[in-house]
Amino acid sequence: MSLMLPSGLESTRSIAGVAPQLLAAIDGARADLPAVRSAVLVVVDGLGAIPLRAHAGHARTLAPRMSKKDIAAAVFPTTTAAALTSLLTGVAPGVHGMVGYRVLDPAQDRLVNQLSEWESAGVDPLTWQGAPTVFEQACAGGHPAFAVGLKEYADSGFSRATLRGAEFRSARSVGERVELAWELAAAHEGALVYCYLPEVDKAGHKHGVASGSWVAALEDIDAALARRVPDGVGVLVTADHGMVDVPSHRQLLLEAKDGWHDGIRHIGGEPRMLHVYTEPDTEPAGILARWRRDLQGFADVISRVEAIDAGLFGPLVTDAARARIGDILVIARSNVAVYDGEADDQRGRGMVGQHGGLTPEEWRVPFIRMGAFAR
Template sequence: MSTPQLRQVLAAAAVGAGLTLQAGPPGAITAPEALSAATDWGLANPDADTRAGVVVVLVDGLGWRQLQERRGHAPTLRAWLGDAESTPGGGVARTCAPSTTAAALTTLGTGALPGVTGMVGYSVLNPRVGRDLPGDTTPDAAQNLCLITWEGTAPDPRRWQDVPTVFERLAAGPRAAGPTSLAVTIGPARFAGSGLTEAALRGPAHLGADRMEDRPALAAGALERGVPLVYLYVGELDHAGHRHGWRSQQWLRQLERLDATMAELLRRVPTGTRVLLTADHGMVDTDAAHRLDLTAHPALARDVVAVAGEPRFTQLYVPHSDPEAAAAVADRWRSVLGERAAWVGTRREAAGLLGPVGERAESVLGDVLVAMADNWVVVDPRVHSESAIAMPGVHGSLTDTEMTVPLLLARA
């Protein structure tokens, strides 16, 4: 069995819950792919007359390594880990590149890779700015579109990211009992109608619960009403990791909260419910000694007219998006960074990482992409805020710590 992929999770859960996945566009997960994953993971039960519901728990920032190292503080998840480690897949999955929330949640929500959806980073060059920037342009945050917040002059997220979500492709299965809704999402109330939700997870009703501990009751209530598929988001670990680092006591307290919440979820949901827990990315801790300031390195700053992405996966734009200039910039960055970079390549070389680069991604993707190794970051005070530069917990690159996430199955 091949390593499970994050892009398979939501579709496999839907099929495992007895729903039908209708045809999607090229690059999106297909119904046979979803059924194969559901069968491999023990979600599909074709001999059953009825099927219990499935809850997909997405824990933002909970990498496999983080969970393994802190499993002693999470007895519920430790038991799920023990069950998973005895299975062929070992309880792990691979997220997409870049390993960042906007890209990964859209890959989860659509079953398509970032090159297809265009959700290729935390921020990108705003498509309304355009790629034809002259050589005297100075990088500035105002050039960028944040794919988390969609603030400022931004396109309609539904129209710009128009790959249909898994939720939009669902239909009741042949043995469905006829629920009033096929799926719901659960998370902070402010997520309803947000730019990222509209781009990545649009379709179902959103049930708002700002406290992590209040979400299991909403999930149980939906399942009891006959809703077969529930998506439950947990973002508290990611917030703590960004602010304090994932090795901090603050992060550990959020892991303990998560563990108690998962125990409560299993107690509340109807018997037979499957809970599938995964994450969008892992995290590494960095420090001032591992930050490269772009403005302090003239060789790196040369011919760079815009900077987007994130410090672990930087996107650089060259004058007029000239391919020869991009190749020269990529060569200089490889030479200067050396082993501090995991990968440096041009937009034309990006398909190997991001999946097929379609028109949407082509319009915003950096001319040069820089994925950092170990715990190195690239920052630019013209683009990044002081708090972003000082952030101890980071992600986005290609290391196993960031790319490998849990895939744990529990049954009520």
């Protein structure tokens, strides 16, 4: 099967290129971003370029600064674990190995949630995600590195996988986090500062992109980013992915009574991009053909080989990453979500805003220059 990539995906700058650009800017090298005294990377989790434009009246700081060229492509899958890791390492998921939300640990033959199950699954973040972080690279070059976020993220397994090398600083409100990031960049010459803002993503999951809660979260972030950037400090505002709203009648449930689990050992990933792992003694080709037929019109169903050959996980896929990718991938189209009806935890079916797929709403994100980066 030939997978049709979204128009412009291959030609658009990738968020995997952000880390090298920021390092070049603080090193004084002229690249896509000009040389600066210090740099701040602001990641607004879940803020797609399309919904930002659609709500431009609620984002009077960000929206006017985002021209048609001020966008970047997320990585595949368009999920936080994969995309944030690419932003913070400068490499694609095929290299850093964070290939989905819940993926197979072959050594234990179990699924591991890449955001929250490191400790409970006994997975070592330092070996599972071995690519050097942008903070480690900055420190190696003699630059201070800081990560600003919520206190509860300070010691998580995901933070140890992605924030290595950074000095973690916490603040509760959006405004306090942005202010702290500005202060750190101004006080430390040559610093690289990361500021993480998850509020839009949380509001979208719970209430949807079209909701008042999502708009309120956007307004709060936009107001915080309106504060004056210190002289000589470059600020880049981007996101890990966007989001689409999935109404309840667009949820497809894969139940064992309908034969969906025949020959299947694990169903991982997330509802808009499933990793499907077949039983070792099962021929995946037959299952692939059946799933492709039965999900026609709702999702693109492809094999691991097809996904890798299409470059979805990047131009290089390591052996470790390959082993974590499903035998079959189910990439939801439009505003569909596909759920494992036999999963122990069904709370995810209450989510409105979702991501993981390849719609423009999910993979197009802002690439907004502010402060000394502004053109």
